[in-house]
Amino acid sequence: MTHVQAIVVGGGPAGLAAALRLREKGIEDILILERETLAGGILRQCIHDGFGLTRFGESLSGPEYAQRFIDRVAQEGIRCVADTTVLDISSDKTVTAVSRKRGLMQFQADAVLLTMGCRERTRGALAVPGTRPSGIYTAGVAQNYINLQNIMVGRETVIMGSGDIGLIMARRLTLEGAHVKGVYEVLPYPSGLPRNIEQCLNDYGIPLYLSHTVTEIRGRERLESVVVAQCDERFEPIAGTEEEIPCDTLILSVGLIPENELSLAAGVALDARTRGAFVDEHCQTNVPGVFAAGNVLHVHDLVDFVSLEAEQMAESAAEYLNAGSLPACCLEVKAGADIGHVIPQRISGTRDFTLSLRVRKPMRNVTLVLAQKDRTVKRVRLRKALPAEMIQLTVRKADLCEDADLEVYVE
Amino acid sequence: MKRIFTCVVCPNGCEIEAEYEGNRVLSVAGNLCPKGRDYVTQELVDPRRTIATSVRVTGGTMPLASVRLTKAIPKNRIFDAMREIGRITLEAPISIGDVVIPNLLGLGSDVIVTKNIPKA
Ligand code: SF4
Numbered sequence: 001m002t003h004v005q006a007i008v009v010g011g012g013p014a015g016l017a018a019a020l021r022l023r024e025k026g027i028e029d030i031l032i033l034e035r036e037t038l039a040g041g042i043l044r045q046c047i048h049d050g051f052g053l054t055r056f057g058e059s060l061s062g063p064e065y066a067q068r069f070i071d072r073v074a075q076e077g078i079r080c081v082a083d084t085t086v087l088d089i090s091s092d093k094t095v096t097a098v099s100r101k102r103g104l105m106q107f108q109a110d111a112v113l114l115t116m117g118c119r120e121r122t123r124g125a126l127a128v129p130g131t132r133p134s135g136i137y138t139a140g141v142a143q144n145y146i147n148l149q150n151i152m153v154g155r156e157t158v159i160m161g162s163g164d165i166g167l168i169m170a171r172r173l174t175l176e177g178a179h180v181k182g183v184y185e186v187l188p189y190p191s192g193l194p195r196n197i198e199q200c201l202n203d204y205g206i207p208l209y210l211s212h213t214v215t216e217i218r219g220r221e222r223l224e225s226v227v228v229a230q231c232d233e234r235f236e237p238i239a240g241t242e243e244e245i246p247c248d249t250l251i252l253s254v255g256l257i258p259e260n261e262l263s264l265a266a267g268v269a270l271d272a273r274t275r276g277a278f279v280d281e282h283c284q285t286n287v288p289g290v291f292a293a294g295n296v297l298h299v300h301d302l303v304d305f306v307s308l309e310a311e312q313m314a315e316s317a318a319e320y321l322n323a324g325s326l327p328a329c330c331l332e333v334k335a336g337a338d339i340g341h342v343i344p345q346r347i348s349g350t351r352d353f354t355l356s357l358r359v360r361k362p363m364r365n366v367t368l369v370l371a372q373k374d375r376t377v378k379r380v381r382l383r384k385a386l387p388a389e390m391i392q393l394t395v396r397k398a399d400l401c402e403d404a405d406l407e408v409y410v411e
Numbered sequence: 412m413k414r415i416f417t418c419v420v421c422p423n424g425c426e427i428e429a430e431y432e433g434n435r436v437l438s439v440a441g442n443l444c445p446k447g448r449d450y451v452t453q454e455l456v457d458p459r460r461t462i463a464t465s466v467r468v469t470g471g472t473m474p475l476a477s478v479r480l481t482k483a484i485p486k487n488r489i490f491d492a493m494r495e496i497g498r499i500t501l502e503a504p505i506s507i508g509d510v511v512i513p514n515l516l517g518l519g520s521d522v523i524v525t526k527n528i529p530k531a
Contacts, residue, residue, distance in 0.1 A: 047477035047525065048463045053421050061463055061479050061525040064507055147465060150474045175464060175493055195424035198417040203460060203486065302422050383441065384426060 005029035005321060007095050007109040009086050009262065012041020013303050014115035014294025014310035016069035021311040022113075023076050025318035031107065032073070032080040033097050039073070039080055040066035041117055042140070043303065045147045048168055054304035065303060091267040091287050111289045111317045114263055114277070115310060118295040120165075121255040128160075130217030133224070139165035139253040146172060154249025158226050159183040160214045164192040164301060164388075166253020171200035173251075180204075181245055184212040184228050186235050189362045191255075193301055193388050214250070215242060223248055256299045266290055273341035274298040280329035280346040281353040282316030283309070288325070291317050298343050298356065301390055309356070327351070336409030338363065340387065349400050355393040357408060359385045367411040370395060373404045385410065418442060418450045419460075427451055459483035463525070464496055466511060471503030471528040478511055482520035496522055503530045 006022050008015045011034030019030050038044065043051070046062030053059055056068070073080055084099040093109045120138040137145070137153055143165060145151040155178050159166050162185040170180045183201060188211045190197050201208055209228070215237045216227035225246045229237035258276040260268070268277045268285040276297040277285040283293045293313035294306040320326050329346040333355065342357040355370070363385045370378040370393060377399050385391065393408070400406075416427045423443055429451045430437040436455065439448045453459060461483045465475040484492060492515055499511055505528050512522040 044526075047465065047479070049461055049479050050422065059461070061477055063477055063526040067507055067527065147477065148473065148475065150465070150467070172464075175462060175489070193422065193424055194417045194426065195419040195422060198424070199419045199460060202417075389424075 001094070001106045001108050004031045004095075004107045004109050006031070006111045006113060006317060007093075007107055008032040008113045008115055009089070009095070010034065010041065010115040010117060010296070011036075011039035011080055011082070012115060012117050012294070013043055013066060013069065013306050014117070014296070015039075015041070015113070016066070016073055017307040017310040018113050018115055018293065018314040018317070019078050019080075020069065020072055020076065021314035022318055023078055025315060025322075027318050027321055030078050032078065033084045033086050033095070034080060034082045035085045037082055039070050039082060045140070045143050046168075047147050048172070051303050054302070055307060062303070069307075086262055089262050089266040089290075091290075093266075093289055109289075111291065111321055112266070113310075113313060113317055114268075114285075114290065114292040114296050115294050116259045116262060116296045118256040118258045118299050120252070121257060123252060126252070126254060128214055128217055130226075131219055133217070133219035133222050135219070135223030135248050136217070136250045136252070139163065139169045139251050142169055142249075142251050143172070146176065152176060152178070153251075154223075154247075155179060156247040157181060157249040157251060158214070158228075158245055158247045159251045159253060160226075161185060161252060161254035162187075162190040162192050162197075162208060163253035163255060164196050166251060167192045167196040167200040169251055169253070170206050171204060174204045174206065178249070180206045181247060182207045182209055184209045184214060186211065186213040186231055188233075189387070191253075191388055194386070213237060217250065218244075223250055226250055256295065258296045258299065260296060263290075263292065263296070268292070271341065271345060273335065274343065276343075278346070279344045280326075281344045281348060281351065282320070282326045282329070283313035283344070284316060284320070284326060284329075289320060291320075298341065301388065305356075305390065305392070312354075331403065332405040334405060334407040336407040338410035339408055342408050347406070349402065350397060352394065352396050355395065355408060357391050357393070358387055358389075359391070359410060360387065362386045363410065368393065368408065369411050370406060370408045372401055372406050375401060375404075377406065379411075416451050416454060418447045420446050420450050431455060458486045460486050460489065461520075462489055462492060464493060466496060466499040466501055468501050468503055468505065468528055470531055471505070472531050473526075473528050476501055476505055476528050477525045478522050479525050480515065480520045481523055484515070484518045484520050488516060488518060491516060492518075503528050 043062035043066040230241035
């Protein structure tokens with residue numbers, strides 16, 4: 001078994017940024033394990049622009065954004081082994097991986113950085129009734145076919161769900177000559193970012209139907225039509241509102257789920273709200289020396305924030321490697337009224353930190369409050385607060401009192 | 412006239428309440444930065460967008476190279492631009508930043524490659 005100081009599981013935007021920051025902090029022995037043939041993760045197929053505005057001050061495509069990190073990883077001589085699938089991570093940080101070229105490999109790591117990203121919810125997870133014809137894709141799979149493999153997925157298209165990738169694909173399909181008949185979202189508000197509603201749907205005259213869902217899938221070999229219906233507040237289809245829409249393609253953009261099978265194997269405890277790990281302000285999980293950041297921790301809407309979070313994680317991981325441990329985090333951060341989730345779930349109270357959170361429903365002109373016992377630590381006025389947009393809140397240590405749990409809520 | 416614009420210049424996606432007369436912006440509210448006002452002005456006069464797509468590649472490790480525009484073009488020329496870009500086939504190797512079409516359709520925007528593709 002080979003000893004490695006730090007293993008980074010996944011060479012997407014989070015993994016690449018983490019490895020670079022580890023190196024900057026003086027960690028020499030780093031190994032990135034990547035399942036695909038090339039590093040870059042999902043960015044490889046995200047050819048639209050808008051990446052890097054925060055980080056680089058310019059609007060890059062996904063592949064360009066990724067390449068900047070890939071080039072630096074290469075310059076730094078950080079080992080990135082591609083075509084390698086991690087099979088298991090144990091709680092003592094033994095990492096088992098396999099590749100066609102090298103066969104089975106085992107590493108003993110001092111620190112493991114989890115950066116596996118997320119995956120898409122599928123039709124199976126939604127249980128849409130009907131037949132099982134071809135022509136049904138998740139948005140990310142359609143994006144992979146069109147942008148990487150030059151395979152056009154269909155002509156007459158319906159999109160179920162208004163997640164950002166679905167919106168991006170509505171525009172992409174339209175540009176490629178397909179007809180996108182509409183986007184059907186079960187919630188009474190869009191799941192994707194407002195700017196994507198504007199530039200991917202409105203710009204191309206693609207209608208968005210809120211409080212609507214697909215209730216049936218029809219077709220034998222190939223998809224022939226879907227039935228859509230209006231939904232009530234409990235997301236139940238309303239009888240009599242059904243409408244059959246002829247189409248050959250259905251794109252699903254109904255949510256992303258952090259990919260945590262390996263984390264579970266390592267004994268990492270998951271938060272039912274984020275479906276990612278419980279972490280402290282160091283991005284450390286309940287397993288000492290195992291860290292998580294990026295979409296494997298909680299689904300982000302901007303890659304710039306994935307990179308940032310991964311870098312913060314790497315700084316803590318470097319501190320852990322150099323010092324042997326990190327300051328204990330005993331104060332809990334609770335998600336209160338109208339807050340969907342908050343990361344990290346635990347803090348030390350002895351340092352400045354940043355909370356990342358999402359609200360449960362769209363709201364206007366509200367105040368976000370961070371409180372400790374009955375004391376207000378911080379208040380922020382928000383013109384709009386949308387579930388689609390991650391909110392970040394930086395908190396100074398000076399504003400905290402010693403030892404009481406925290407709660408963040410909307411007033 | 413009053414209308415709400417969603418600024419697409421950055422991910423903040425500000426909702427801007429604008430009052431205007433013809434092409435003249437009288438007031439804006441809700442934008443987090445001055446670019447929001449410029450955006451509304453541009454939207455009224457001549458809305459512009461960038462696009463990203465792919466071109467075929469021969470002799471490379473991948474069949475497609477992603478490309479994008481260096482500057483936004485008028486919205487109503489997007490499909491003309493797609494047609495023009497669709498004519499292109501590149502030969503590997505190609506690198507990020509390679510100019511595929513300079514000054515696309517005379518619109519002052521270049522089409523550049525956004526992916527490195529080595530020879531197969
Ligand atoms: S107004 Fe400024 S901050 Fe708001 S979306 Fe536009 S560019 Fe971004």
